Amino acid sequence: MRGGYTGTYLDVNLTTSQIEKKTVDEKMIHDFVGGGGFSARILWEEMDASTDPLGPENILILMTGPLTGTLAPTGNCWYVGFRSPTTGIYGEGRGGGYWGPELKYAGYDYVILRGKSEKPVYLNIHNDQVTLEDAGHLWGMDYFDTTYKLEETHPGAKVLGIGPAGENLVKSAIVMSDLYRAGGRGGAGAVMGSKNLKAIVVYGSNSVRVADPEGFKTILDEVNKTIYEHPATAQLMPDYGTACLVNGMNAFGALPTHNHKSGTFDGAEKISGEKMAETILVKTRSCFACNIKCTRYTKVDEGEYAGVESEGPEYETVNAFGSRCGVDNLEAIAMANMNANRLGLDTISAGTMIAFAMELYEEGILTQEECNGLDLRFASHQAMNTLLQDLAYRKGLGDILAEGVRTAAEKIGKGSEKYAMHVKGLELTATELRSAQDSGLGHAVANRGGDHLRPWSPAFTLFGFGQAEIDLSGTPDPIVPEDKARVVKAMEKAAIFTDLNGMCKFTVLCNTLSPAQLARLYETITGIPMDVERLETVVERTLTLQRSLNLYRYGMKPAQDTLPDRFLKEPAPSGPAEGKVNELSLMLKEYYEKSGWDEQGYPLTERYETLGLEFVKAQLGK
Amino acid sequence: MITVTIKVLGPLIKITGASTFTMDLVEGTTIWGLLEQAFEVYGEPMKAEVMNGAGTDLAPYYIILINGRNCMLMHYMDTPLKDGQVIHIMPPAAGG
Structure with missing residues (x-):
């Protein structure tokens, strides 16, 4: 059964x-x-x-x-x-x-x-x-x-x-x-x-049935052992949470700073996971059935942000409200994090939009009056927290930003588009895309737009977390485009499967669990046969269907598989990628080919047949 | 003599007592040489954290960056250091 x-x-x-x-x-x-x-x-x-x-x-x-x-x-x-x-x-x-x-x-x-x-x-x-x-x-x-x-x-x-x-x-x-x-x-x-x-x-007061309890117990022991022995899931994430990345990303010149102008931030240490652990961290927590325990519970006891209390902030949030806005005040970031949670705002997009507005203000495109009277220079954390509220309640500039950074730039005009950091309208995330070329590809092809989790390939290209089972070993060079499409395709298998199976992506983010282990967990719980080959087919089928939705239902063009000019045309001003741009076109070509898409980025007709997507093929052109 | 800036992350900060410090080295000193001198200053706890059990290589997933570039992309532990460089000694990092 x-x-x-x-x-x-x-x-x-x-x-x-x-x-x-x-x-x-x-x-x-x-x-x-x-x-x-x-x-x-x-x-x-x-x-x-x-x-x-x-x-x-x-x-x-x-x-x-x-x-x-x-x-x-x-x-x-x-x-x-x-x-x-x-x-x-x-x-x-x-x-x-x-x-x-x-x-x-x-x-x-x-x-x-x-x-x-x-x-x-x-x-x-x-x-x-x-x-x-x-x-x-x-x-x-x-x-x-x-x-x-x-x-x-x-x-x-x-x-x-x-x-x-x-x-x-x-x-x-x-x-x-x-x-x-x-x-x-x-x-x-x-x-x-x-x-x-x-x-x-x-x-609910029912339970979820496990089809093969004995088989499940065996694979459960194995995967728990893997998690407890892998440094990412056994040490770094439990000890410092996801914000353990701040210092590391900064070291690689990959910590987006000042609306993605550069990848190094002088104040990184002040907003790092290490600093959080010695200052505002109260205790760690976990979600249901989690043995990684990355969640931080934090509280600010003194100073202008005293009383702030919340889970987080996570790495993405620290970056969005921190270095991207030029803010090196961890308590101010904790305040923005708590309020974003209360208001029901995506911290990544909200931070991107405030950083965008800050750059427009510094460039003279927006006046103080147009910024709701705020002196919106980079690093002004009080102004950042005020604008966050204005965003949720659509007040003044907040009303314009509430449409998303792409539409906001269209409304503001005056050349502001070049400062809008998004892919397909979704705001960018916390990886500098010249210092991690592969992540530029991942963001450009993600089916929901500017997304860092399809997969988070810098886990391998920067931090060296490879996996023999998916042929990722050695030391890749993150600032060159060669071989990066292969890396992204290899890591997609497990990353996308956890978008389907109900498990947290942190079990695979650093290649901790393998596709074979995920397949075995699925098979023992459901009783439905699954192996690595089938898992790969399910993943490719899903990605191709999502892309087909975008292309044939929603009017997306493959030319939208791109990045802001900041990454493609403005050389990195500092860090290890200094003088370099993201060489996306080289990686895209290889990625399309490996995905079974034509040179323009449309899935090949035969691809629909091999993936069992005949229902899509039958409706093409309709 | 040359002077390099060392930045350490994660559990190493507790061992060294500071996340950033400088070291004066003889010209031509490699990463190996740098680590040996650091172990003399910060003792066995640092060596146990950074090196593998046999002391023959870095511990798994440990990374050393020279000006933001993985030393594996140069001559690994035999890479000679230059005056003014920033050296990161990094435990495994993860997140998202």
């Missing part, structure tokens, strides 16, 4: 308040595994070019993977799929915590949300009982208070929801769960807000 999946999903129409329980399609399970695979498959059926991302016709899918809620290490992920209002293309995200497992325990693999409620509501899932409840008293409340209120009303339940940013349709609004877990870059929170849906409360 099969395990992993509950086999049931919820289809919720917010316009009609109709809630249906439906059976998960068997073929979809076998072909797409879960998470981002399921969402791409469902969106392909339901979306077309005319779908307004913030209209009732867009759907928001909250998903899990087959390993979510099991004791597979980090089996805690939920995923969200949608058409992004920020980019206009495929949108997806993931979050950890406890909400995903709870949804499985309530009996559901995923929830489709469609339509738009007339008034604010929240979805209450209590095992079989699923109802829409009035959320008038919650609308306008920040995400933390929303959670506290709903936890009072529904003891023991887990809460996923949005903050004011989502209600205000801010394009960098995100979906939050378990107070501090976030997912859905590209405006998932705005899509949820557009539906007048404030939260999804889940309580």
Whole structure:
């Protein structure tokens, strides 16, 4: 008997308040595994070019993977799929915590949300009982208070929801769960807000079946041993959290600084994981079934930011509100992190937009008056924290930035486009793309736009975490383009599979677990045969379907597989890549070829056949 | 004599007591030579952290950068150092 999946999903129409329980399609399970695979498959059926991302016709899918809620290490992920209002293309995200497992325990693999409620509501899932409840008293409340209120009303339940940013349709609004877990870059929170849906409360008392308990126990022992013996998962992440990267990235000249102008920051040590550990760190925490424990719980006891208390900030957040904004004040970054969580904002995109505005201010493109009266120079952390609030509430400049950095630059004009750091409309992340050429390729081809996790190849090209099983060994040179497409393709296997199976990407980020181990975990839990070859096919099938959605449903052109001119035309001003630009075109050509796409970047017709995507092929040109 | 700046990360900071310090070296000193002198100053704890069990090579995943470039891309431990260079001694780093 099969395990992993509950086999049931919820289809919720917010316009009609109709809630249906439906059976998960068997073929979809076998072909797409879960998470981002399921969402791409469902969106392909339901979306077309005319779908307004913030209209009732867009759907928001909250998903899990087959390993979510099991004791597979980090089996805690939920995923969200949608058409992004920020980019206009495929949108997806993931979050950890406890909400995903709870949804499985309530009996559901995923929830489709469609339509738009007339008034604010929240979805209450209590095992079989699923109802829409009035959320008038919650609308306008920040995400933390929303959670506290709903936890009072529904003891023991887990809460996923949005903050004011989502209600205000801010394009960098995100979906939050378990107070501090976030997912859905590209405006998932705005899509949820557009539906007048404030939260999804889940309580479950069932369990997730494991098909082969003995086999699972054997592979579980093996993968736990691997995790406990790998320096990234056994030492660095537990000791310093993801912010352990700050000093290392800075050493490689790969720490984006001053809106990506350079990759080295003089104040790096002051905002590093090491500094966090000796100052504001209170304790470490973990998500469900996690044995890595990267989460930091921090508290500021004195000074102008006294009282700030939150989980994080993570590396990406430290970079976004830190060196990218020229801020070397860790407490100020902790404040921005806490408020972004409360407001339901994506810290990466929010930081990118504030850094963009700071550079425009320094370049004289924006005046102080146009910056809501703020003296918005780089390093001004008070101004940064004020603008963050203005962004969530669409006040003045915040209203312009709320449309995303690409659209904001179009509105502001005056040459501001060259300072807008995005790919396909999604704001860039915390890797300098001249110092890590491979990451430039990863960002350029990611299906949701400027995304660092497809995969985070600098784990190998900078930090040397290779893996014999995927033929990554030796010392690659990060500042040359040669062989980088092979590296990105090799690391995609495990990275993308964890977008489907319910496990946290940190188990594979530094090539800790191998594709073979992931396949065995999946096989023992679900009872569905899986090996490395099948896993690779599932990954390629998913990536090709997501790309086809972008190309044939959402009107994306392959020419959008590019980077801002800052990386392609402005030589790095300092660091090991000084004088170099990102040589993307060389890497793209090789990547397309390895992916079975033509020279322009369109998947070859025969590729659809070999990947079992005949349903896509049949609709091409329609 | 030449002077180089040493930057250490992670658990090494506790051992050296500072994340940044300078060392004066004889001209032509290699990474090996630098480490030997550092071990004399900071003792067995630093050696145990940076080197493998046999003391013959760096510990797994340890990286030494010369001006931001992995010394593996030069002559590894035999790379001669020059005046004014910044040397990072880095334990494995991870995150995202």
